Amino acid sequence: MKKECVTMLLAGGVGKRLGKLTSNIAKPAVPFGGKYRIIDFALSNCMQSNMTPVGVVTQYQAHTIHQHIGSGNAWGFDHSKNKLTLLSPFTNVNGGEWYEGTADAITKNIDYIDQFQPEYVLILSGDHIYHMDYNKLIAHHKNMQADVTISAIHVPWEDTRRFGIIHRNTQFEITEFEEKPMHAKSNLASMGIYVFNWDILKEYLNKDNENINSNHDFGKDILPKMLQQNKKLYVFPFQGYWKDVGTIESYWEAHMELLDGEFTEFNQDSHLFTYTQNLDFPPHQIMEGGHVTKSIVNDGCTIAGIIQNSVLFENVHVNKYSTISQSVIHQGATIGRYVDLERVIIQENVIIPDYTSIKVPVTEEPLILTNEYILAEQKVGGLNI
Amino acid sequence: MSKVMGIINLMTDRDDFSSLTNDRCVAAIPFASNYRFIDFTLNNFIHSEINEIAIFTHTKSRSLLNYLGSGLDWGLNTYKKGLYILPSSPDIIQQSDIDYFIKNWDCIEKSNAEHLLISGSTFITNTSYQSMMEQHISNNNDMTFLVTNDTQKRSNSISVMSDVNGKVKEISYHHNGALFTGVYMIKKECLIQLIKKAKLTSCKQLIDVIITEFKQYNTESYVYVDEYYYMDSSTQYYHCSMLLLNRNNYQNLMKKNEIIKSKESHYSPTKYGKNATVCNSLLGSGCQLDGSIDHSILFQGITIEKGATIKNSIIFDHCLIKSGAYIENAIVDKHSFISSKETIIGSIKSPILIAKQTNKLSSVM
Numbered sequence: 001m002k003k004e005c006v007t008m009l010l011a012g013g014v015g016k017r018l019g020k021l022t023s024n025i026a027k028p029a030v031p032f033g034g035k036y037r038i039i040d041f042a043l044s045n046c047m048q049s050n051m052t053p054v055g056v057v058t059q060y061q062a063h064t065i066h067q068h069i070g071s072g073n074a075w076g077f078d079h080s081k082n083k084l085t086l087l088s089p090f091t092n093v094n095g096g097e098w099y100e101g102t103a104d105a106i107t108k109n110i111d112y113i114d115q116f117q118p119e120y121v122l123i124l125s126g127d128h129i130y131h132m133d134y135n136k137l138i139a140h141h142k143n144m145q146a147d148v149t150i151s152a153i154h155v156p157w158e159d160t161r162r163f164g165i166i167h168r169n170t171q172f173e174i175t176e177f178e179e180k181p182m183h184a185k186s187n188l189a190s191m192g193i194y195v196f197n198w199d200i201l202k203e204y205l206n207k208d209n210e211n212i213n214s215n216h217d218f219g220k221d222i223l224p225k226m227l228q229q230n231k232k233l234y235v236f237p238f239q240g241y242w243k244d245v246g247t248i249e250s251y252w253e254a255h256m257e258l259l260d261g262e263f264t265e266f267n268q269d270s271h272l273f274t275y276t277q278n279l280d281f282p283p284h285q286i287m288e289g290g291h292v293t294k295s296i297v298n299d300g301c302t303i304a305g306i307i308q309n310s311v312l313f314e315n316v317h318v319n320k321y322s323t324i325s326q327s328v329i330h331q332g333a334t335i336g337r338y339v340d341l342e343r344v345i346i347q348e349n350v351i352i353p354d355y356t357s358i359k360v361p362v363t364e365e366p367l368i369l370t371n372e373y374i375l376a377e378q379k380v381g382g383l384n385i
Numbered sequence: 386m387s388k389v390m391g392i393i394n395l396m397t398d399r400d401d402f403s404s405l406t407n408d409r410c411v412a413a414i415p416f417a418s419n420y421r422f423i424d425f426t427l428n429n430f431i432h433s434e435i436n437e438i439a440i441f442t443h444t445k446s447r448s449l450l451n452y453l454g455s456g457l458d459w460g461l462n463t464y465k466k467g468l469y470i471l472p473s474s475p476d477i478i479q480q481s482d483i484d485y486f487i488k489n490w491d492c493i494e495k496s497n498a499e500h501l502l503i504s505g506s507t508f509i510t511n512t513s514y515q516s517m518m519e520q521h522i523s524n525n526n527d528m529t530f531l532v533t534n535d536t537q538k539r540s541n542s543i544s545v546m547s548d549v550n551g552k553v554k555e556i557s558y559h560h561n562g563a564l565f566t567g568v569y570m571i572k573k574e575c576l577i578q579l580i581k582k583a584k585l586t587s588c589k590q591l592i593d594v595i596i597t598e599f600k601q602y603n604t605e606s607y608v609y610v611d612e613y614y615y616m617d618s619s620t621q622y623y624h625c626s627m628l629l630l631n632r633n634n635y636q637n638l639m640k641k642n643e644i645i646k647s648k649e650s651h652y653s654p655t656k657y658g659k660n661a662t663v664c665n666s667l668l669g670s671g672c673q674l675d676g677s678i679d680h681s682i683l684f685q686g687i688t689i690e691k692g693a694t695i696k697n698s699i700i701f702d703h704c705l706i707k708s709g710a711y712i713e714n715a716i717v718d719k720h721s722f723i724s725s726k727e728t729i730i731g732s733i734k735s736p737i738l739i740a741k742q743t744n745k746l747s748s749v750m
Contacts, residue, residue, distance in 0.1 A: 034654035074649075265653040278649045282639035283418030283670075286663045287632060293661055298654035299419070299670055302632075312654075 001082070003116040005138060006198075007051045008109070010102055011039055011126035012059030017247045020347065020368045022061075028126030029064040030251075031330050031348075033258055033265065033274075034296040034311045037068055038245060039126040040075075040276045047075045048272050049134040051122060052083040055112055057105045059098060062088045065126075074277045087112060101216030107205040118198050123218065125192040129254055130242040131267040131274075132193075137236050141195040144172060146234040148200075148226060151193035153238045162246065163189035164219045166235055174233040179219055188235070191242055194218065200231065240267075252345060252366040255311045255328050259294055281314045289320045305335065319354075327366075344369050353378070389518060389570070390498035391430040391438040393423065395449075396482040397567060397592070398505045401618035404718065404740040409448035412506035414622070415701055415719075417629055417638065418669035418684050421452055422506040424647045427459050430502065432513035432643055437466035437496055441485050443473050458649045466496075481589035483580055493573070501576060505567040509625075510613035511643050517607040518570060520551075527575040527602035528595065530556075532563035533609050543592065545606050553604040556596045566609060575602055612637045623716060623736045626682050626699050630665055652685050660691045669702075676706065684719075693723075697733065701741075715739060 015027025022030060028039035039056075046054050054077070058065045066086055071077070077084035087109050089098050099105035106113075106123070113121060120141065122134060132151075141149040152166050160181060166188045167176040178184060204222050208214050214221045227233055241263040245251040257263055265274040281300030286292060290303040297303070300315035305322035313331040318324060322339035329335075329346045336354035343360035346352065346369045353374065360367045398411040405414055412423040423440075430438055438461060442449055455461075456468030471489045478484040486493070493501070500521065502514060514531070521529040530553065532545045546555040546562035555562065571579075583594045612634065614625040628634050639645065652671025657663065663678040669685035676693035684702045689695060692708040701719040706712065709725035714733055717723065718741040731737030 273651065274653070275651055278651075280644050280646050282635075282645065283667050284655070285632070285635060286666050286668065288665055290664060292657045292663055294659045295657045296654045297657065297668075307657075 001116055003053060003118050005051065005120040005122055005195075006113050006116050006118045007046055007054045007122045007124060007134075008106055008113070009039075009042055009046065009054055009056045009124045009126050010105060010192075011056050011065050012062070012099055012105060013125075013127055014060045015127070015246065018245075018251060019248055020370055021248065021251065021345070024061060025064040026058065026061045029061070029068055030245075031313055032129065032245070032251075033255070034298045034313050036265070036274055036276045038129065039065065039068070040274055041129050041131070042124050042126050043069070043072075043075045043077075044274045045130075045132050045134065045272060046124070047077060047275070049132075051134050052077070053116060054084050055087045055109060056084065056126070057087045057099070057109065059089055059105070062086075068277060070277065075275045085112065101214075101221075102218045103205060103208055103222045104216035106201075107209050107216070110202060110205065113198065121196050121198045121201055123192075123194040123196065127246065128191065128242060128244055129263065130191075130238075131240065131270050131272040132238065132242075133270055133272065134193075137193070138195055140236045141234070144234045145232065146195075147197050147231040148223070148233045149195045149236050150174065150223075150233065151191045151236045151238050152188050153191055153242050154187050155189040157184070157187050160184035160187050160189065162244070164192075166190055168235050172234045172237075174227065174235055177219075177224055177227065188237075190219065191238060192219075192244075194223075200226075240269075248345070248365050248368065252328060252343070256309065256326065258311065259296065259309055279314055290318075305339070343367070347371070350374065388498055388522070389433075389435050389500045389502050390493065390496045391433075391435040392493075392501050392503045393426050393430075393438065393440045394482055394485075394503055394505055395441055395443045396480070396485060397590070398443075398507050399617040402616075402622060403619040404738050405619050405622065405716070406445065407740060408445060410443060410445045413445075413449040413452060415684055416509065416622075416626065418667050418682055420645060420647045421449075422509065423449065423452070424645060425509045425511065426504050426506050427461075428643070428645045429510070429512055429514060430504075431459060431461075431646070433502070433515050433518060435502060436461070436463065437469075437498065439469040439471055439489070439492055441471055441473075441482065441489070443485075446472060452648055454648070459646050478589065482591050483583045483589060483594070486576070486580055486591070498573065500570055500572055502570050503568070507616055508566045508568055508613060509615070509638075510609075510611055511638050511640050511645060512609075512611055513643070514568070514570075520605070520607055521570040524605060525603065526570070526605050527572050528553075528599060528604045529570040530604070530606045531566045531568040531609050532606045533566055533613070534563050543596075547606040551605045551607065553599060553606050556599055563606065563608065566613070566615075614638075619716070619738060620735060623699065627680075627697070629667055629682065630680060635667065650685055658691065676708070693725075698736075718743070 011028040013027045015022040029037050032038050072084040165178040165184045165186050167186050168174050243254045245254050284297050284301040287304040292307040294309050295307045296311045298314045301312050303318045304320045305318040308325040310324050310327045312329045315332045316329045318335045319337045321337050322335050324341045327344045330348045332349040333346045335352045338355045339352050340357040343366045350371050395412050400406050400411050414422050461468040469492050530545050543565040544562040545565050547553050579594045588594045616622045616625050655672040658675030661674045665680045666678050668683045671686040673688045675691040676689040678695045680697050681695045682699045686703045689706045690708040693706045693710045696713040698712050699716045704717050704721045706723045707725040710723045711728045714731035715729045715737040717739040721739050721743040
């Protein structure tokens with residue numbers, strides 16, 4: 001069963017900086033855009049680029065991803081044809097261990113990859129919002145006769161400290177890495193999307209596995225080692241929208257960009273669409289008193305209040321005399337009457353009591369409202385912040 | 386209930402839907418933003434735990450077959466049982482559902498079900514027939530008719546008179562008694578006997594054989610008390626659709642505990658522009674709305690431009706309504722294009738119908 005390329009989608013991340021958003025779900029399973037989960041973008045890209053087989057590597061709160069993906073048929077994958085496999089840590093003759101880092105997650109699945117005898121391995125992260133046809137990346141890798149190709153994008157200078165920064169010469173050749181630098185000399189950031197020649201990667205993974213001082217991480221260990229040993233590392237400059245929703249601020253910001261039309265679920269240029277599991281909610285209803293502008297509203301919602309610049313997931317209920325602006329409301333939340341909310345993110349199934357008023361100023365990080373938060377605030381008297 | 390097989394008999398659906406059924410059958414008429422008529426029948430069967438369903442598709446089935454696919458979206462794509470689509474063929478005698486049963490008998494025979502639950506697609510509600518099925522089986526009935534005590538009279542409908550115990554005394558085309566909903570249970574054995582008797586008479590329709598023969602069988606009625614919609618014309622369609630804009634009616638039909646499954650669509654959520662003013666409306670997904678929409682029902686993938694007005698109207702999938710267009714008391718069928726100069730005004734009693742793909746081909750050809 002030989003395949004030219006095997007795709008490994010890393011979906012085990014904890015997403016610590018997303019705070020309460022990832023307290024009980026994996027980062028790739030965090031809801032996004034009124035309907036999707038973050039991993040949907042990478043999965044949809046994979047299927048539409050015909051990048052199969054795909055191994056989805058899971059670890060942290062793995063069941064939240066497994067449940068979402070199911071058989072994979074929502075994206076056109078099919079378990080029975082070996083197109084998609086969920087790869088959680090498992091036991092073998094030596095016992096069993098957790099994945100220790102991004103590279104270790106691949107090392108522990110060498111047997112899975114080897115069965116396809118691939119030339120190339122495409123490594124993706126399930127944490128990003130973007131459309132991409134990976135065939136262009138693979139073609140670039142072949143053209144350059146590279147050992148490794150890293151997809152990269154120019155990010156705003158103030159964000160450089162969140163990324164792995166790349167320096168290159170004019171020939172796309174990578175000359176230096178800086179991992180999350182305080183004062184970057186370049187703003188070209190790695191997107192966490194790599195193509196490796198499998199034989200070379202395997203050799204480095206095996207060596208890295210024996211190094212007890214290694215973090216077993218692509219960005220920190222494998223790539224710098226390859227550069228140091230004069231392997232051919234090239235950059236693929238990506239054009240288009242790409243967002244790492246790694247923080248609460250960037251998560252909220254990505255939603256506002258969705259409302260501004262900077263990113264759309266269907267990309268006109270690449271003809272790439274975003275697929276996800278459907279949830280069979282009835283049509284949404286705007287009732288007497290309801291007024292919705294510059295917002296996204298999904299099935300099952302009933303709205304009798306005012307909604308501005310906000311994203312509403314399935315089955316959200318907004319009662320009369322309430323105003324919601326610049327907010328993201330997850331599935332099943334209920335907003336009472338005379339509620340005034342601005343710049344908040346409301347978690348699944350949270351009930352916001354009547355007369356709640358929470359307006360987060362632009363200088364502060366948007367606030368995540370959970371049931372625990374609402375209860376605690378009520379005890380100290382009122383929800384007027 | 387493995388003892389029961391479901392039959393959706395589309396041959397008995399009455400069709401006075403004008404251009405709504407130009408190129409689709411009644412069962413494939415879109416309803417309530419996300420659904421087709423057949424979704425309600427299918428879901429009621431599924432809620433009744435019937436996992437073997439045959440459909441007599443009859444005529445104009447292209448749209449219906451495309452919609453149903455393998456039955457995957459309703460969980461009916463199973464190795465055993467599931468969905469049997471039984472298309473019409475030229476050798477089936479015109480307007481004879483008895484002949485439809487005869488020509489497809491192998492499919493019914495191979496099922497180990499002892500009873501059949503038969504329904505058309507125009508009785509629209511969200512329920513489970515389990516209690517009727519239990520009554521039918523525990524009373525050892527040959528036939529059980531689902532009836533309503535609705536006082537609103539329908540033309541050409543069949544009424545059922547029963548005694549206090551539910552025993553059926555009379556079935557007729559006259560309006561005296563409860564209204565027959567088109568949903569009934571019948572023992573397989575009993576059906577075989579009725580079909581054999583039909584062969585000896587000139588009856589083409591199973592219901593006509595039942596009307597003459599039911600007294601020889603153990604026949605009961607079961608009264609349905611929940612809300613429902615029954616439609617056989619485009620005017621009734623418009624009227625019933627508008628009733629859904631009432632919050633109680635909407636919640637009654639979309640009951641939370643009984644999810645209505647429909648064909649999966651991959652639309653993104655609906656987007657509202659900064660000029661949108663939408664009120665008292667029911668809306669599907671995948672729309673781009675920037676105009677004024679009042680007291681209307683919108684299906685999926687619709688674009689309403691800034692400055693367009695939709696009032697008391699129903700807009701089907703994939704319509705494009707340009708800036709400046711005015712639509713009131715109308716039903717606009719799928720894939721229609723309404724330009725900025727157009728003003729379409731019907732009356733509430735007789736809404737204007739804009740047929741499927743209006744203005745589309747003229748712009749291409």
